[in-house]
Amino acid sequence: MSETAHPSRTGRWAILTVVAVAVVVGVWSGGWVYLRSEVAARMDVELTRLKEARGIAVVCPERGISGWPFRVDIDCRAPSVEFAEPSAHLAVAGLRVVALVYQPDRIVLEADGPLSADGPHGETVKASWLLLQASIGLNGRRPERFSIASDALSAAVSPAGGAENRLTADHAEIHLRPAADAAPASTDYDVVARLDGVALFRADKALGPSGSNLAVAAVARHVPTARPAGTPPLKLWAEGGGTLDIRSLHWTIGGFAVDGTGTLSADDGGQLNGSMRLVATGLESLLFSGSSLKGKAEVMAVASAFTLLGKPADGPSGRGRALDIVVDQGAVKVGSTTLTHLPRLF
Numbered sequence: 001m002s003e004t005a006h007p008s009r010t011g012r013w014a015i016l017t018v019v020a021v022a023v024v025v026g027v028w029s030g031g032w033v034y035l036r037s038e039v040a041a042r043m044d045v046e047l048t049r050l051k052e053a054r055g056i057a058v059v060c061p062e063r064g065i066s067g068w069p070f071r072v073d074i075d076c077r078a079p080s081v082e083f084a085e086p087s088a089h090l091a092v093a094g095l096r097v098v099a100l101v102y103q104p105d106r107i108v109l110e111a112d113g114p115l116s117a118d119g120p121h122g123e124t125v126k127a128s129w130l131l132l133q134a135s136i137g138l139n140g141r142r143p144e145r146f147s148i149a150s151d152a153l154s155a156a157v158s159p160a161g162g163a164e165n166r167l168t169a170d171h172a173e174i175h176l177r178p179a180a181d182a183a184p185a186s187t188d189y190d191v192v193a194r195l196d197g198v199a200l201f202r203a204d205k206a207l208g209p210s211g212s213n214l215a216v217a218a219v220a221r222h223v224p225t226a227r228p229a230g231t232p233p234l235k236l237w238a239e240g241g242g243t244l245d246i247r248s249l250h251w252t253i254g255g256f257a258v259d260g261t262g263t264l265s266a267d268d269g270g271q272l273n274g275s276m277r278l279v280a281t282g283l284e285s286l287l288f289s290g291s292s293l294k295g296k297a298e299v300m301a302v303a304s305a306f307t308l309l310g311k312p313a314d315g316p317s318g319r320g321r322a323l324d325i326v327v328d329q330g331a332v333k334v335g336s337t338t339l340t341h342l343p344r345l346f
Contacts, residue, residue: 039065039072039074039099040063040065043074055083055084055085056081056082056083056084057081057082057084058079058080058081059079059080059081059082060076060077060079060095061077061078061079062076062077062078063075063076063077067098069101070100070101070102071098071099071100071101072098072099072101073096073097073098074096074097074098075094075095075096076094076095076096076097077093077094078091078092078093078094079091079092079094079095086119086120087120088117088118088119088120089117089118090115090116090117091115091116091117092111092112092113092114092115093111093112093113093114094111094112095109095110095111095112096109096110096111097109098110104138105137105138105139106135106136106137106138107135107136107138108133108134108135109133109134109135109136110131110132110133110134111132111134113127113128113129113132114126114127114128115127115128121159121160122159122160122161123157123158123159123160124157124158125155125156125157125158126155126156126158127153127154127155127156128153128154129150129151129152129153129154130150130151130152131149131150131151131152132148132149132150132151132153133148133149133150134146134147134148134149135147137177144177144178145175145176145177145178146175146176146177147173147174147175147176148173148174149171149172149173150169150171150172150173151170151171152170153167153168153169153171153172154166154167154168155167155168163202163203164201164202164203164204165200165201165202166200166201166202166204167198167199167200167201168197168198168199168201168210169195169196169197169198169199170196170197171194171195171196171197172193172194172195172196173193173194174191174192174193174194175190175191175192175193176189176190176191176220177189177190178190179219181219186222187222187223187224187225188219188220188221188222188223189219189220189223190217190218190219191216191217191218191219191220191244192216192217192218193214193215193216194213194214194215194216195213195214195215196213197210197211197212197213198210198211198212198213198214199211199212207298208298208299209253209298209299211253211254212251212252212253213250213251213252213253214249214250214251215248215249215250216246216248216249216250217246217247217248218244218245218246218247219244219245219247220237220242220243220244221241221242221243221244221245222237222240222241222242222243223237223242224236224237224240224242232346234266234270234345234346235268235270235346237266238265238266238267238268238270238345238346239268241265242265242266243263243264243265243274244263244264244265244274245263246260246261246262246263246264246276247261248260248261248316249261249276249278250316250317253299254282254286255282255285255286256280256281256282256283256285256286256299256303257280257281257282257317258278258279258280258281258302259278259279259281259315259316259317260276260277260278260279261276261277262274262275262276262277262325263275263276264276264327266345266346267329269329269344270344270345270346271329271330271342271344271345272327272329272330272342272345273327273328273329274326274327275324275325275326275327276324276325276327277322277323277324277325278306278322278323278325279313279314279315279316279317279320279321279322280302280303280306280310280315280320280321280322280323281315281317281318281319281320282317282320283303283306283307283320283321286299286300286303305323305334305339306320306321306322306323307321309323309334309335309337310322310323325339327342330342330343330344
């Protein structure tokens with residue numbers, strides 16, 4: 001018989017390989033279609049349960065599920081959230097949730113701005129960004145790790161009948177995970193936050209110079225895992241003996257820097273208490289040279305406080321002057337001198 005009448009062994013293996021791949025792709029595709037239907041059904045069940053149990057109604061008027069072959073992407077257009085107690089509303093232009101088939105313990109979210117929110121007492125929140133992404137690490141069904149990052153962020157908060165307070169940042173990010181020194185059953189979390197190119201405004205008037213950078217590493221102790229309806233999260237945290245242990249704080253603008261450590265907490269009335277040690281460096285160049293910050297009243301006030309009230313000390317950024325600050329029911333003090341009063345947290 002000729003070679004064309006009988007396929008070679010190599011040819012048979014090629015045919016079998018193609019058939020096997022086709023079978024695997026078919027089975028995988030069928031499994032993905034089944035998974036997509038299960039995700040849609042489970043999503044409806046969980047959203048109904050959330051509304052009935054917590055009074056939180058999540059609306060996704062235009063929902064699509066895609067992502068074959070290795071992802072499940074849930075795309076929501078114009079989603080919104082309604083809170084029954086206390087009454088509040090939140091909405092964004094779009095939301096995408098991505099789950100990887102081969103990494104089911106991690107969920108990635110991406111939101112499209114703008115964001116708008118209304119609080120129970122007439123306060124409003126508005127925010128916009130160029131890019132906002134978040135990821136959630138799961139331990140079983142329980143969220144364990146959380147990260148969120150944003151570029152070109154602008155966030156404004158307006159109390160009812162009050163002036164708008166706005167923050168802008170070139171880049172912002174925050175990360176939470178169970179604290180490295182926490183006991184197995186504790187609810188202590190490591191918190192790392194970073195803000196680059198920050199500017200603050202009140203009623204469109206700048207509060208200090210723009211372009212500062214802030215980095216904080218802390219441990220939030222006794223974070224509540226459940227919240228009764230109508231109880232502000234910060235109030236619940238305070239009532240549970242929560243504290244914020246600041247391991248490092250680093251604020252810079254130009255050649256001026258402030259580093260700090262300390263512990264803060266809130267009392268039942270929402271007033272801050274605690275203590276911090278702050279070390280400022282770059283004071284000489286700021287006060288006695290032609291620094292571009294020399295005309296910035298807020299920076300000069302801070303620098304003057306360190307110069308007049310501080311003591312020589314070494315800090316992470318070098319030799320400088322230190323202030324040992326006490327916060328007593330919202331009053332910020334150095335020794336017997338009260339520098340300012342902080343507003344209540346709730």
